[in-house]
Amino acid sequence: MANTLSSGAIYSSRVLIRCSSSERGGQQRSNAAVRVNGATHRATLQVGAALETSINETLAELSAPLLAPATDGRERSRQNIPTEKQAEDPFRQAQIVEGGVRYQQTVVVRSYEVGPDRTATLETLLNLLQETALNHVWMSGLLGDGFGATHGMIKSNLIWVVSRMHVQVDHYPLWGDVLEIDTWVGSSGKNGMRRDWLIRGRGSGNIYVRATSTWVMMNKNTRRLSKMPEEVRGEISPWFSDRHAIHEEATDKIIKLDSNARHVDSGLKPKRSDLDMNQHVNNVKYVRWMLETIPDQFLQHHQLSSIILEYRKECGSSDVVQSICQPDEDSVSPSENVTMVRGPSLLPEFINGHHSLAGALQQWPTKYTHLLQLKAGDGYEEIVRGRTTWKKKL
């Protein structure tokens, strides 16, 4: 993954994992290709790859920040969040630690944040990642223009846009668990920024969730991706940490599915309650659509252990969405009976009881590839590609 720079505190980022284009309205979209370094690029942005070599044309649509400066003072005041830089936030049970590099917040898993199995849902985890990233920005005192924009960014009309998100769930926290969430930023390639998170049990220190995300800069007027100006690099790099929450060996491109895929849900329409502050569909709804396309029978017996999202375009309230998914042919779990025979070994712990069997089954992780796209004219435009990994429920 991304190369790494020096340690330091964070002073950048905006709300992650949302695609929004508030300044142009949800329904206006252009298909203009992204220009970086004077050339037009059409390839998908890879994590850690230099912007010069690989930019998806539709990434331009990941445009305005979720919390873009409002167009009038009245709208701007519609929040009640601290605007002063601070080291402690008692009400959010948060603090800046490690010499300013890391934001840390304590949260308790609430009764309505868990699913039928009494563990936090993936939606809850995604929400907490968003919340802590934003709170980190507040506590840094950079709440003004652009939500995470530095002075140099504001001067150049630059904003942060998220292009990729990878969440790995080692264990789902239980209802009532007290969690400690850490988040920090780092460098990603020449022009990107990385934001990472760790969710741990308070006290035990057990790791529940690791996550990383990639951010790039966009000119908010031209909607084009931008190199990171030297001035901005100078401003933010002192706050970068070289710690990684997930050590990604290599990041394979997520292939683009088409409607010949195994499972296709069409005609999906956002509800009012699915919209975020910018009237766009929120990230949690994206993930719901993706997962609801997987057959119930599979979901009953499997638990998501990892999700990678590559964002392309925002989805507005009147869009009609198609959710497509396809299991990897070479990753589908064999049935339990078959596993007993095909297991890599027949050690005693393998044949002795439920737990060991489940452990053996986990040697065949099941993967799905996902695509959400919206109807545009006669065709479709990509919203987000996804890749999920699953393990057998115990």
Place this chain on the structure above:
Amino acid sequence: MANTLSSGAIYSSRVLIRCSSSERGGQQRSNAAVRVNGATHRATLQVGAALETSINETLAELSAPLLAPATDGRERSRQNIPTEKQAEDPFRQAQIVEGGVRYQQTVVVRSYEVGPDRTATLETLLNLLQETALNHVWMSGLLGDGFGATHGMIKSNLIWVVSRMHVQVDHYPLWGDVLEIDTWVGSSGKNGMRRDWLIRGRGSGNIYVRATSTWVMMNKNTRRLSKMPEEVRGEISPWFSDRHAIHEEATDKIIKLDSNARHVDSGLKPKRSDLDMNQHVNNVKYVRWMLETIPDQFLQHHQLSSIILEYRKECGSSDVVQSICQPDEDSVSPSENVTMVRGPSLLPEFINGHHSLAGALQQWPTKYTHLLQLKAGDGYEEIVRGRTTWKKKL
């Protein structure tokens, strides 16, 4: 509303605002009428009315507690919540105050809990009510059998079931607002219990939300409503407060709509993410279904100021639901132009500017009646009746 008893601390209740029947599974239902005092009753339960006079037959289906004792020890352990009585809960920022009567918790409105207008959604408010009620029970040390059941209740196989909920939103808190939520219980009629809440701004003390709910006892084996045994009354009444969050003058019965109503959405199906810990549809989904049946045009210009819910039956994962609503003929807001003429007076503040106009418009609150029902054979069975009151958005 309910008569009131002595003050005291709380030691009862369970998760409110959910209908569940965990012990018999979501799909098994009987239509047996509820027996109270040896007689069978078929009328709707009224707040504060004695159980002897008015029990809806289907109320029996509001049966098992959300957190009914699990059937095996393994399931029971799938939570990580305090089981010792305590006066302070630092991680939830909660405490028992006022000599043990009142539970108080501080929460911050998070970024993902607000809607497009950057105020907390109704769903968020309902979730916080549920959460604080449950936390109150935890802190009381009564986490054992039945979630809020006293020793006398456990001995008689009694559990609490919620029959009614009334939430009044005076102001929607903003993103970032620090809230103080108070909740306590009191008497409701001879056999019921009331749980009230106040949500206020921390510091300002401004009231955002007032809420009250009604609970009755059910025998968890027979699924029939029960009178409150003297032993149980003796246990819980010392903890009752006579304070009311909402002073309800009279509680009109919510009429039962039929499919001739103005707006009908049929074929609604719960998704996996709509299910709570007992595999039943959660309360927030009920409210979403109700509100999504109201035309978008109305929702764009109005804000919910009050909702009353009367619970009848739980909804399982494979049920097919119909959401019906009907505006009150005599409560529909006239258009702004008409209002200028039809207003009750033409005082200067009435014709001077937007704010005054909006104030005048609020003299015609708009009300909707709601019904959620599920398909059962050739007909339908009621899940919940609702009544919403709306005011013009400023």
